[in-house]
Amino acid sequence: MWRRREAALAALAAAWPAWSRAAEPGVSEREILIGQSAVLSGPLGLSLQMFNAGAALALADANARGGIGGRQVRLVSLDDELKPDQAQRNYRTLLQDPGVFAFFGGVGSGTIAAVTPLLRDTGVPLVGNFAVADSVRQKARGAAYFIRAGYGREAEKLVQHLSTLGVERLAVAHLDNPGGTEVLALVQQALKKRSGKDLLGAVAVGNDGSQLAQAVDTLARLDPQAVVMFLSGPPVAQLMEGLWAKGRSPSFYGMSTVAGEKVAATLGARLRGLAICQTVPYPWSGADPTARQFQQLCDAAKTPVSYTSYEGYLNALVLLEALRRCGKEPTRAGLHTVMRGFKGRVGGLDLDFSDDATGSRFVELVQVNAQGKFLR
Incomplete structure (x- = not known):
């Protein structure tokens, strides 16, 4: 009897590390799954396609370097057409199948307002945004984290x-x-x-x-x-x-x-x-190391360098850094803790979420010439 019990305990102990790594939704031994609901089609989707192209560069680069704690970070995106009811359905779908760890790249005031109660009920963080009103950000404070200035x-x-x-x-x-x-x-x-x-x-x-x-x-x-x-x-x-x-x-x-x-x-x-x-620094900078790295990745991937693609890239860098700070076994609660106390400089943005839903106050004015070039 004692031998059988000791054998069972030994088997459980041996299985425990593998089980614990897979216990948090969206986290397995090999990957961390991130979900996104955004307007990805039609005229309004063009900007978000570029935003996602920049984010994809950051994720691919991090994964090529070993990922986060040995795990690949994978983004699954669904089109909500900027419709609040569709965004709610998408968030529920992503939580159930494939079962994501966190959300990224929220878009639009109406859609974010619509999903904020779900974020609070489930405790799943949303990191990053595009075109979200200041009032909606404040209502989502503690559940969602917005990088760009309001x-x-x-x-x-x-x-x-x-x-x-x-x-x-x-x-x-x-x-x-x-x-x-x-x-x-x-x-x-x-x-x-x-x-x-x-x-x-x-x-x-x-x-x-x-x-x-x-x-x-x-x-x-x-x-x-x-x-x-x-x-x-x-x-x-x-x-x-x-x-x-x-x-x-x-x-x-x-x-x-x-x-x-x-x-x-x-x-x-x-x-x-x-x-x-x-609301993000000049992406064509030759002096900033983050901008230079971004330009190199864009060149290799044939992705246009733009403010929008750079914003997606920087948003993804913030998410990746937050995941690193979560430690070897990330949890949703841990990601919330990291983001609520997040301070630091990422790609020329000074970020501080300790006292606001929005991390950055960076804004600069640039001129646009007839050739579509931005002049500081």
Whole structure:
């Protein structure tokens, strides 16, 4: 009897290390599985495809070097078309089959707001983001961790710059959605705080270009010195062309939602006076070692160097560093602990999550020329 019991205990002890390594969902002896639900199709999916291309470079490079604690890090992505209900279904699917360890690369205010209760209920962390409103970030605090600076920080940077230039007649063109309304309020708040003045006016534009003609007419009547654009896609260039056609030539300032290279491709030699907020450092830098490594990986993989692909790359580097800090046997609770106390410098971004849902405050303005090149 004693011999049989000792043999059983010995067998259990021998099996324990292997069992314990596979006990945490999404973690096996060979890999750590990460899930993503994001808009990956249609016009809105183009940016996220580039974001994911940059993230893939970081993951592939880390895996080629042995992964994290000997485990490969694998990303499984599902398309939610930026629809909150589909995002909820995707998150549940990823939790059940294949059963992911954590989530990465969340996109959109509506989708993140919709899945935040699920993140809290399950205790599964979400690391990284793209285009998420400040208010949604705060509601998701402790469940999700956002790397790029918030829209409030972008608004502060823009207003500071424009005030320095002596611009007093400032208007805003924003997306006709809750996020756009929030950004409008943030710009107004920053302007009031700095100068005590109000905006000259504001116009709302649908992401599909609806209400564009009315917006152009209104801005032409207001005749602002500068227009801050919280827009994306074709309406950016269309708004600029519309004002030029009416004899108005304000300076244009884009929030980070504006893809400068696409505007340049549309306008060509007509492009002038466009500056854009960027929330990650200059990806073409020859001095920064992280940027140089990124450029080399892009060259080898035939991936375009861009702010969007670099943002995906840096977001993935943060995730990888957090996984390393979790130790040999990562747990979801451990990843939360690491992220809540995460401080450090990753690729030129000074990150500190100890007092906020957002780690970075980095924002800089860059000019876009007719060739689609960004000039600092």
